[in-house]
Every structure is written in structure tokens, then in C-alpha cells.
Amino acid sequence: MASDGGQIKNKTVIIGAGISGLTTAFLLNKLGCDVTVLEKKKEPGGSIETVFEKGFLFDKGPNSALETHPLIGKMINELNLKDQLVYANKEANKRYILKNNQLHALPMSPTAFLKTRLFSPAAKLRLLAEPFIGRSKDGYYQSISEFVTRRLGKEFLDYAINPFVAGVYAGNPEELSVKSAFPKLYELEEKYGGLIVGTIRSIRERKRRAEKSKQSAKMLSFKDGMQVLPKAIARHLSGKVKFQSDVTSIKKINGKYQINFTLEGEQQSLNCDKILSTVPAYIASNLFAHFDEKLPKHLNEIYYPPVLVLFLVYKKKFIRRPLDGFGFLIPSKEKKSFLGAIWSSVIFPNRSDDSTAVFTLFAGGARNPEIGSIDKEILIGKVKKEFEEIMKISGEPELQTYKYWSKAIPQYNIGYIEHEKYFDEFEKNNPGLILSGNYRGGISVGDCVKNAEAVFSKCRM
Numbered sequence: 219m220a221s222d223g224g225q226i227k228n229k230t231v232i233i234g235a236g237i238s239g240l241t242t243a244f245l246l247n248k249l250g251c252d253v254t255v256l257e258k259k260k261e262p263g264g265s266i267e268t269v270f271e272k273g274f275l276f277d278k279g280p281n282s283a284l285e286t287h288p289l290i291g292k293m294i295n296e297l298n299l300k301d302q303l304v305y306a307n308k309e310a311n312k313r314y315i316l317k318n319n320q321l322h323a324l325p326m327s328p329t330a331f332l333k334t335r336l337f338s339p340a341a342k343l344r345l346l347a348e349p350f351i352g353r354s355k356d357g358y359y360q361s362i363s364e365f366v367t368r369r370l371g372k373e374f375l376d377y378a379i380n381p382f383v384a385g386v387y388a389g390n391p392e393e394l395s396v397k398s399a400f401p402k403l404y405e406l407e408e409k410y411g412g413l414i415v416g417t418i419r420s421i422r423e424r425k426r427r428a429e430k431s432k433q434s435a436k437m438l439s440f441k442d443g444m445q446v447l448p449k450a451i452a453r454h455l456s457g458k459v460k461f462q463s464d465v466t467s468i469k470k471i472n473g474k475y476q477i478n479f480t481l482e483g484e485q486q487s488l489n490c491d492k493i494l495s496t497v498p499a500y501i502a503s504n505l506f507a508h509f510d511e512k513l514p515k516h517l518n519e520i521y522y523p524p525v526l527v528l529f530l531v532y533k534k535k536f537i538r539r540p541l542d543g544f545g546f547l548i549p550s551k552e553k554k555s556f557l558g559a560i561w562s563s564v565i566f567p568n569r570s571d572d573s574t575a576v577f578t579l580f581a582g583g584a585r586n587p588e589i590g591s592i593d594k595e596i597l598i599g600k601v602k603k604e605f606e607e608i609m610k611i612s613g614e615p616e617l618q619t620y621k622y623w624s625k626a627i628p629q630y631n632i633g634y635i636e637h638e639k640y641f642d643e644f645e646k647n648n649p650g651l652i653l654s655g656n657y658r659g660g661i662s663v664g665d666c667v668k669n670a671e672a673v674f675s676k677c678r679m
């Protein structure tokens with residue numbers, strides 16, 4: 219790397235214009251670094267995809283992001299997106315869980331917890347034992363299911379954590395590693411000895427670091443949907459993001475890297491000092507296989523279950539259940555065809571007019587991966603029928619549309635630690651090659667932004 223008047227002369231190529239790649243590009247560009255982003259699709263955003271159908275806004279991927287890291291707010295300011303920014307309505311703090319076909323509000327205070335019928339009296343009493351339960355030994359090989367059952371009891375696993383895991387990862391609590399998938403939760407036990415004591419003490423520490431926990435961070439989106447953010451970053455980077463550029467191979471020549479890609483069907487190449495990959499693990503596996511023969515095994519073992527996102531718009535007059543919350547999640551014990559529903563028009567303004575209500579439903583995930591081979595129209599029919607029963611809806615939707623993600627969200631399952639260690643090893647052995655994206659450092663948009671900042675330091679080194 220040469221330095222000239224403080225400017226870094228490294229050339230970095232970033233593969234992928236999702237939020238991970240774009241955030242690092244934004245930071246590098248700010249420092250005056252030479253950066254190019256290559257993106258296969260015509261638009262930026264990757265999993266963040268917003269469309270308008272019949273005037274309704276459908277976020278096919280994330281519907282919101284949590285402002286867990288200060289960089290999110292800084293980017294919004296610097297990109298002049300304040301006018302577009304929307305925060306979730308207060309009503310959205312209320313979340314429901316389905317039990318015996320009834321929606322129960324998730325208790326948000328000690329009094330509500332004592333009153334709720336979501337948990338039995340025995341399960342409530344069991345929580346009192348939590349501060350007296352000792353630490354576990356081997357976090358990485360312990361599932362979130364084992365961890366929660368040990369600390370909080372089986373009922374808490376079934377009716378709080380199981381649906382929560384479905385809502386965040388579309389995941390399976392028996393398979394997700396507590397330490398890899400929920401590091402903050404694990405840390406409460408490891409560092410403070412328990413979840414209740416740990417929560418209280420970590421709130422104080424986070425305040426000092428100006429960081430927000432996922433529970434207290436503000437939930438945001440944009441008037442025109444989540445894709446506003448990646449689109450604005452790409453615009454800001456002007457010609458530095460090349461769309462329809464499908465990276466096909468990478469070579470090392472005389473200590474530099476040559477990255478080959480097809481741009482609108484034409485073969486092209488770029489030379490650079492550093493390559494930051496933010497493509498999904500199963501794509502990175504092909505691109506980097508010839509640098510390290512064991513790497514593909516690690517990348518391919520990261521499981522991405524399928525998810526179907528169903529978007530429904532109904533006339534409000536057809537809905538007999540009050541719309542007073544974020545939506546609901548479904549525990550696997552309830553045996554439904556979908557994981558949960560977001561009441562999109564309750565959460566953010568201008569998602570519907572006064573007469574309609576908009577919903578986003580999720581099906582599949584690691585709980586029901588068989589949706590991959592089921593006829594989608596049959597699945598949607600079943601999901602819709604169950605949803606209409608729960609919501610007491612007695613009319614046909616005004617609009618019904620869906621997006622099927624065949625490989626949606628990477629699962630940080632038991633054994634993930636071996637992959638994580640190997641990726642670190644790979645980067646050490648191959649200076650200038652950096653593996654990033656949502657299969658490292660967290661899957662949420664907030665985690666991707668946070669991780670992109672950490673990766674930015676690697677690009678500058």
C-alpha cells in the first residue's frame with residue numbers, strides 16, 4: 219500500500235452491492251480510497267428489495283432495521299435521507315404470540331407477565347430460579363434450545379424463544395448455536411452469570427458505549443421502503459458501483475488480484491490490491507475454491523433455508539380483530555403453515571390508505587424447509603386460510619403477491635465456530651482477500667452495517 223498525503227492508494231474491489239458491501243464502500247469512499255463495487259443485479263440492495271404494486275409498498279426482504287449502531291444514523295444524515303426516514307409507531311411495541319389459536323400479547327412489564335395466560339403459573343415460577351442457575355461449559359456447541367431450557371424452562375423456550383427465533387432467523391432453535399447466533403444473550407451468562415442480572419448490568423455498560431440493545435434500539439424504515447438506503451448509498455458512490463457485473467473468477471497475478479466479470483454479457487476484468495467479498499457463502503465458495511481447497515466445505519456447510527414472503531392487502535372492514543401491534547409470531551407447537559405475520563400498515567405510516575390494512579407473512583425457514591418443493595399456490599392458499607381465521611377476516615384480499623427466497627438467511631448453527639475460525643485462517647493465509655456479508659458477524663441489517671465498519675478497517679490495512 220502506498221500513501222500519498224494521507225490518501226490510501228490501495229485499489230479495493232467489493233463484490234456485491236447489498237448493505238454489507240455498500241456500507242464498506244461508503245466508508246472507503248469517504249476516505250478517498252479507490253473503490254469499485256461489482257453487483258450482479260440491475261439494482262443495489264441484495265436482500266433489501268422494495269417494489270410498488272397497485273400503489274402498495276411491498277418490502278420483499280427486511281421490512282425494517284433497528285438503529286443498533288450509530289453508523290446507521292450517520293449514513294442517513296450524510297445521505298440527506300432525513301425526509302425519507304420513518305420510525306415505527308408506538309403501537310408496534312406490542313407483539314403477539316399465537317397459542318391455542320388465540321393471540322396473546324407478549325408481556326412487556328412484570329405486572330403484565332404475572333397476568334398473561336401465555337405462560338402457566340409453573341412456567342412463571344420457574345423464571346425465579348434463573349439467577350441461581352450456573353454457567354454452562356461449552357457455548358459454541360450448545361443450541362439456543364438447550365441454553366433456554368436450562369436457564370428458563372421448556373415452556374419459555376416453546377412460547378417465547380421458539381417463535382422469536384423464527385422471527386429473526388427463520389431458524390430452528392434446536393440447531394442454532396447460542397453463542398454464534400445470539401452472542402449477546404450468551405454473553406449475559408458468561409460475563410454476568412445470568413440473564414436477569416446480566417440484562418440490568420449490560421444496559422448501564424451500553425449507555426456508556428453509546429450503543430443500543432436490540433430491545434431498546436429504534437425501529438426504522440423509509441417512506442419509500444427499505445431499498446431507499448442502498449439506493450442512496452449507490453447514488454452517492456456514483457459511477458463506482460457497476461451493475462449487471464457478475465463476478466466469475468479471481469486470479470492472483472504478481473501479488474495483485476485480477477477479478478473477472480461479465481458486464482451486460484461482455485467479459486471484463488479489473489486489477490486490485492484487495493477484494494472484499496460480500497456475496498452469500500455458497501457463491502463465495504465457487505469464487506475462492508482455488509485459493510484454498512478446504513474453504514468451499516466450510517462455506518457450503520452454512521445452511522440457507524428457503525423463505526416465502528406473502529404480501530396481503532385487505533379492506534379494513536373485513537377484519538374483525540383489532541390492529542394494535544407489530545404483528546404475531548407462531549410457536550412450532552401450534553403446527554401452522556407459516557411462521558408469523560407483520561401488520562405492516564400499523565408499524566409505518568403511508569403503507570396503506572385509511573380503508574385498507576397491509577400484512578407481510580413469512581413461511582418456511584429452517585422449521586419448514588419442505589416449502590422448497592411444495593406448489594407455491596397451494597402453500598399460499600393454506601397460509602391465507604389460517605391467517606384469515608386468526609385475524610377474523612371475512613373477505614378476499616385486494617392484493618396478494620409474494621416473493622420466494624430459495625436461500626434466504628444464513629443459519630449460525632452448531633459447528634459454526636469451525637467455519638468462523640477457518641474464515642479467519644483463510645484471510646491470514648491470503649492477504650488482501652476478505653470474506654464478509656451476513657454469514658459473518660450477524661444477519662440483521664444493523665449487524666451488517668456494524669460488521670461493514672469492522673471490515674472497512676481490514677480494507678485500509
Ligand SMILES: Cc1cc2nc3c(=O)[nH]c(=O)nc-3n(C[C@H](O)[C@H](O)[C@H](O)COP(=O)(O)OP(=O)(O)OC[C@H]3O[C@@H](n4cnc5c(N)ncnc54)[C@H](O)[C@@H]3O)c2cc1C
Pocket residue numbers: 233234235236237238239256257258259262263264265266278279280281282283284463464465466496497498501525527623626627654655656657660661662663664666
Ligand atoms: C426475507 C428476509 C427478511 C429479512 N428481514 C429482516 C428484517 O426485518 N430486519 C433485518 O434487520 N434484517 C432482515 N433480513 C436480513 C437482512 O436483510 C440481510 O441479512 C442483509 O440485507 C444482507 O446483506 P448483505 O449485503 O450481507 O448480503 P446480500 O443482501 O445478500 O447482498 C449480496 C449481493 O451480492 C450480489 N452478488 C451475488 N453474487 C454475485 C456475483 N457473482 N457477482 C456480483 N455480485 C453478486 C447479490 O446480487 C447481492 O446484491 C431479512 C432477510 C430476508 C431474506
